[in-house]
Amino acid sequence: MKEKIEVFEVGPRDGLQNERLILSTSDKVALIEELAAAGLNKIEAGAFVRPDRVPQMADSEQLHLELKKRSFGKDAYFLVPNLKGLERAMSAGISHIAVFTAVSESFNRKNIGMTVQESLALIRQIVDTAAQEGIRVRGYVSTVFGCPFEGRVSANKAIPVIEQLLSLELEQVSIGDTIGVASAKGVEEVIRPVLTSSDASRIAVHFHDTRGTALANALRSFELGVRTFDSSIGGLGGCPFAPGASGNLATEDLVYFFKEMDVETGVDYRALCETSLKLADRMKGRILSSRALQAYLANCQKNSVWDS
Amino acid sequence: MKEKIEVFEVGPRDGLQNERLILSTSDKVALIEELAAAGLNKIEAGAFVRPDRVPQMADSEQLHLELKKRSFGKDAYFLVPNLKGLERAMSAGISHIAVFTAVSESFNRKNIGMTVQESLALIRQIVDTAAQEGIRVRGYVSTVFGCPFEGRVSANKAIPVIEQLLSLELEQVSIGDTIGVASAKGVEEVIRPVLTSSDASRIAVHFHDTRGTALANALRSFELGVRTFDSSIGGLGGCPFAPGASGNLATEDLVYFFKEMDVETGVDYRALCETSLKLADRMKGRILSSRALQAYLANCQKNSVWDS
Numbered sequence: 001m002k003e004k005i006e007v008f009e010v011g012p013r014d015g016l017q018n019e020r021l022i023l024s025t026s027d028k029v030a031l032i033e034e035l036a037a038a039g040l041n042k043i044e045a046g047a048f049v050r051p052d053r054v055p056q057m058a059d060s061e062q063l064h065l066e067l068k069k070r071s072f073g074k075d076a077y078f079l080v081p082n083l084k085g086l087e088r089a090m091s092a093g094i095s096h097i098a099v100f101t102a103v104s105e106s107f108n109r110k111n112i113g114m115t116v117q118e119s120l121a122l123i124r125q126i127v128d129t130a131a132q133e134g135i136r137v138r139g140y141v142s143t144v145f146g147c148p149f150e151g152r153v154s155a156n157k158a159i160p161v162i163e164q165l166l167s168l169e170l171e172q173v174s175i176g177d178t179i180g181v182a183s184a185k186g187v188e189e190v191i192r193p194v195l196t197s198s199d200a201s202r203i204a205v206h207f208h209d210t211r212g213t214a215l216a217n218a219l220r221s222f223e224l225g226v227r228t229f230d231s232s233i234g235g236l237g238g239c240p241f242a243p244g245a246s247g248n249l250a251t252e253d254l255v256y257f258f259k260e261m262d263v264e265t266g267v268d269y270r271a272l273c274e275t276s277l278k279l280a281d282r283m284k285g286r287i288l289s290s291r292a293l294q295a296y297l298a299n300c301q302k303n304s305v306w307d308s
Numbered sequence: 309m310k311e312k313i314e315v316f317e318v319g320p321r322d323g324l325q326n327e328r329l330i331l332s333t334s335d336k337v338a339l340i341e342e343l344a345a346a347g348l349n350k351i352e353a354g355a356f357v358r359p360d361r362v363p364q365m366a367d368s369e370q371l372h373l374e375l376k377k378r379s380f381g382k383d384a385y386f387l388v389p390n391l392k393g394l395e396r397a398m399s400a401g402i403s404h405i406a407v408f409t410a411v412s413e414s415f416n417r418k419n420i421g422m423t424v425q426e427s428l429a430l431i432r433q434i435v436d437t438a439a440q441e442g443i444r445v446r447g448y449v450s451t452v453f454g455c456p457f458e459g460r461v462s463a464n465k466a467i468p469v470i471e472q473l474l475s476l477e478l479e480q481v482s483i484g485d486t487i488g489v490a491s492a493k494g495v496e497e498v499i500r501p502v503l504t505s506s507d508a509s510r511i512a513v514h515f516h517d518t519r520g521t522a523l524a525n526a527l528r529s530f531e532l533g534v535r536t537f538d539s540s541i542g543g544l545g546g547c548p549f550a551p552g553a554s555g556n557l558a559t560e561d562l563v564y565f566f567k568e569m570d571v572e573t574g575v576d577y578r579a580l581c582e583t584s585l586k587l588a589d590r591m592k593g594r595i596l597s598s599r600a601l602q603a604y605l606a607n608c609q610k611n612s613v614w615d616s
Contacts (some may be wrong), residue, residue: 246599
């Protein structure tokens with residue numbers, strides 16, 4: 001029997017939120033529909049954050065309305081940073097939300113103005129309220145391997161925060177390498193103990209490709225039993241902590257990688273690459289960072305035996 | 309005890325040979341000296357190929373003379389494609405040469421105008437002559453996982469060619485993913501059987517990062533017991549079969565990766581990155597493809613806690 005993984009697409013939220021160019025609602029709808037048509041079932045679409053601070057996400061209510069008219073609306077995830085965001089999500093009739101915290105205090109303080117424990121208490125509140133409304137909640141935990149302010153983060157420090165998150169009623173916790181400094185060894189030190197107490201279906205990994213290590217870390221995670229992988233179409237998002245460097249692992253690279261490993265992703269690779277090329281047009285020719293996509297493009301242009 | 313690997317630097321030959329810009333002999337000498345100072349002990353420096361066809365390598369005799377004056381000369385490798393090249397290498401007093409063949413017939417025919425078996429016969433001749441002169445010979449085998457003309461190459465087809473090469477008196481055989489299509493699964497299918505009959509010290513892997521998979525393939529190779537990895541400073545060389553796409557795995561990415569795995573490479577990462585930045589200047593600002601280098605550069609500029 002073929003092994004299977006699930007790809008969780010974060011481009012429309014985590015990706016676009018960190019891009020300068022603001023994509024129109026209709027472009028976002030087209031992107032999300034194309035991603036869904038390529039086989040991506042789990043997509044983070046928007047965020048209920050302050051529109052004055054994050055104008056890229058200001059149209060989240062409208063986006064959700066548009067998606068609801070189409071087949072995909074019910075499964076889109078929207079990020080909710082606080083109770084105000086949760087209120088907006090509930091008014092909009094959102095059924096899947098995402099919450100976040102981080103392992104390192106400095107990152108949490110600068111990012112959300114809270115200590116890690118305050119943020120976990122908030123997540124508990126959000127989860128309790130969401131549960132009463134039948135809303136499913138996914139959790140992100142950032143800076144698991146390193147923090148842009150504090151440097152290296154040890155597994156001993158990261159694991160208790162992950163375990164606390166898992167003890168809440170989150171459907172899944174996504175373990176984040178926010179600045180792309182995880183090594184395969186570091187991944188093992190965190191993931192192996194976490195998987196002894198939690199089912200693999202409740203764990204996702206979210207690697208950044210800042211130093212080219214994301215696929216190697218995905219491989220080691222897969223070897224350890226992880227079966228859900230976050231990625232961002234075209235590597236959207238860059239690295240906010242190292243301008244000019246790559247950020248999110250590109251979905252094309254992830255899907256190509258597992259396809260070649262003979263692992264089922266449910267995603268049509270060719271349709272995914274074409275979606276990415278259309279996105280590049282919508283982003284006014286932004287160079288997308290996926291290496292697999294660049295090879296796809298180069299080979300299609302010369303009718304190679306590869307990728308075309 | 310810390311695990312160790314050896315990095316075999318191919319940038320000055322395999323890399324520069326596939327670049328448009330021709331580096332001067334003095335720039336090559338400076339590059340090779342800096343690489344050696346950063347801790348790279350094995351460097352492929354030049355090639356005795358036709359100067360009219362490969363002007364980038366036309367100065368190989370002169371380069372060797374210059375290197376000989378310095379401490380590094382005796383350990384530089386020079387590629388030798390045929391008996392004429394061997395003659396030139398012997399006249400120049402070269403002590404380390406490299407020879408090559410490929411698994412796929414079409415690639416060999418287009419590349420060197422020979423069948424695979426003809427090329428193996430030639431290598432046997434070169435090895436015999438070299439042995440009499442005390443010259444050490446390294447072998448490359450290309451298109452082990454895929455061929456730009458024939459498509460996918462099966463392990464069943466690749467392994468016998470590798471075994472034949474290993475049966476000659478080559479000090480090491482480097483297994484090449486010429487167009488960057490190897491998967492971790494494909495790597496295992498080739499490497500595992502090869503390592504049952506040969507010592508790991510006689511096997512190297514040479515991955516291209518065309519689709520971003522090189523480090524994952526390096527990880528799987530390392531897990532299987534491989535301890536020698538080819539790479540190219542700055543990812544020099546591009547991908548001749550997919551213009552615009554990445555080619556050779558960048559040495560910075562490889563060294564960063566193993567450093568973070570707590571594996572000894574013998575290379576000073578910071579000195580390596582500085583060498584790469586100087587090379588970029590010498591290459592008139594060519595954008596080097598290493599992601600680790602890009603992150604290093606971005607972080608150094610902002611005095612981040614990382615890489616600086």
